[in-house]
Amino acid sequence: MASTRLLCLFNKNVADSTKTLARASWSLSCRRNVSSSPSRLQSCMSGWIIDQYGTNGVLTYTEDIPVPTVSSPSDVMIKVYAASLNPLDISMRGGYGATLLKLKRQPMSVISSDNGSEFPLILGRDVSGVVVDCGSEVTHVAPGDEVWAAVPPWKQGSLAEFVTLTEYEVSHKPKSLTHAEAASIPYVANTALSALVNAGGLCRDSSSNKRVLITGGSGGVGTFSIQLLKAWGAHVTVTCSQNAEGLVRGLGADEVVDYTAADAPEQLEMMEKFDVVLDNVGGETEQLVLGLLKPWSGAKYVTLVTPLLLNIDSMGLLDGVCHAGSSLHSKAIQNLISGGVFYRWGFYAPDGPALDDVSRLMDAGKILPVVEAQFPFTQVPQAFLKLEQGHARGKTVVRVTEEDDREELVQNSCTEFEQERRKLAEQH
């Protein structure tokens, strides 16, 4: 199994890319601390932002981002060591989900004339790093703890020095993984768990011998889901390209179908029917795999490829929700009546406690990270280009802080915060 740990370092020339780093034009006057660990003296941080939607050219490096401080009792501030990219980052860079995500960030904008901008936006949905500060009600983690989390799309992302989340979203990182490895997991794990458990009705204790089909098994969600379901005792069939067969078999897939083969539909139709389908591909695949579920037995089709946010972007909130809702409703009714199959949409959902369970499985060696490519922080645009090319085999990771510096940084972080606390205590 260890051979499936794919760590292909994309050694591109860092020196060249640093020349192209543009500075954002924020008119903030920031005082930067010389130390790379955080303190209340540091008001600005470095990161990659977008201040308009578009192609890769909108990604801009700046050192003038206000540090996202702890502002509520349940907040946890994390120094980011590694982040990873998801297809959502490419879509969000282009404006996908802008309407709904903006509403989630600024709920009052729906009733007020204040149409404040969502920019600058920081992308990046996964983080592995070290806690540097906590709100007064945080009990589960403390400064100095190594943690991981999936950053909800409506929050500022992890392609920056620091990110602040709520305690519920954060979990202790698996001890057996480096930060770069750990950053490949949280967003796909939270998505897979939400889809398989909430929509697919599976769980650790009820999956034994369930037959599950995963389409798009070679990508981020697929490579995680195969391993999770095998750890739960399910029988897993995967569709992927021929050159990914070795990878998915190495992760535990029982049966593999090359979807590019001319007879792929026939191969799938000859198999014993499935209890659950997790569809990471959508489109034409949907109709094919719906017919592969066991009829009249409570079987569930769960797709991660939904039109909800696109509909809202193109039609506005109310019409978009109604249109997507009516499409979901009619497909659900049609599949229930014709074959007794439940048709459902799966979504990412933030869930730190679920990541605690995943952490245990990873430390037990039951789930391995599948990191296809790593990029240094200076090469975030190159990482986006890699992802945009498609054909993912696991995940693309960005090393925000090089791990050689880790020990020193953890110590600095804790010492500085301890000093801050003492100072505050003395003042009061």
Ligand SMILES: NC(=O)C1=CN([C@@H]2O[C@H](COP(=O)(O)OP(=O)(O)OC[C@H]3O[C@@H](n4cnc5c(N)ncnc54)[C@H](OP(=O)(O)O)[C@@H]3O)[C@@H](O)[C@H]2O)C=CC1
């Ligand atoms: N609803 C939600 O909340 C979420 C939705 N998603 C969506 O789920 C999907 C999967 O995400 P993720 O795993 O991160 O994506 P990735 O890009 O990591 O992986 C997609 C994989 O699918 C393979 N693939 C492409 N076409 C087919 C096909 N017809 N049949 C089988 N395999 C195929 C690709 O390889 P190759 O082309 O070489 O075959 C690639 O390995 C994406 O569309 C993503 O946007 C993800 C997370 C949350």
